[in-house]
Amino acid sequence: MSPLWVFGISIAFSLFAWGIVVVRHWWPDLRRLPRADALRPLLLLHAFRFVGLSFLVPSVVSLDLPVAWARPAAYGDLIAAVLALLALVALESRLEHPMVWLFNICLYAVYQGNRVGLEPGQLGATFYILLLITHVLVFRLLLRSDQLVASPPSARQ
Numbered sequence: 001m002s003p004l005w006v007f008g009i010s011i012a013f014s015l016f017a018w019g020i021v022v023v024r025h026w027w028p029d030l031r032r033l034p035r036a037d038a039l040r041p042l043l044l045l046h047a048f049r050f051v052g053l054s055f056l057v058p059s060v061v062s063l064d065l066p067v068a069w070a071r072p073a074a075y076g077d078l079i080a081a082v083l084a085l086l087a088l089v090a091l092e093s094r095l096e097h098p099m100v101w102l103f104n105i106c107l108y109a110v111y112q113g114n115r116v117g118l119e120p121g122q123l124g125a126t127f128y129i130l131l132l133i134t135h136v137l138v139f140r141l142l143l144r145s146d147q148l149v150a151s152p153p154s155a156r157q
Helices: 003-030 035-056 067-090 096-104 108-116 129-143
Strands: none
Touching: 003 035, 003 129, 035 067, 035 096, 035 129, 067 096, 096 129
């Protein structure tokens, strides 16, 4: 089987598996919370994106990973981690909305990867589908009204 097929199957399974986790286990709870409370764990997860600096470490990724992609992706991930932390601090303030939007639209590395033509295997073990799925959740939370979709079970008693 060609590496491109293996890579594609890996991405498809990752999207499917993480999609199930999100739909069955995360979203039912997150949608019932006030927006700031629902955003908190998602932003905290993205605070670990400093790991993207590993794109600059040849022993972690393929030696033929294009520098034209690795440098912007590594520093872009670091910026995303800083923005996630700033958005966390801004939750429940008047800066919440703009900070979370700013954090969430920083998907430059994905666009850049498509532009330079990354090959399967060049990212080594540093490819994470979960981060893309959580961006979708953040967009969904940002686009909903500030009202709770459903009240938590403890609030109904």
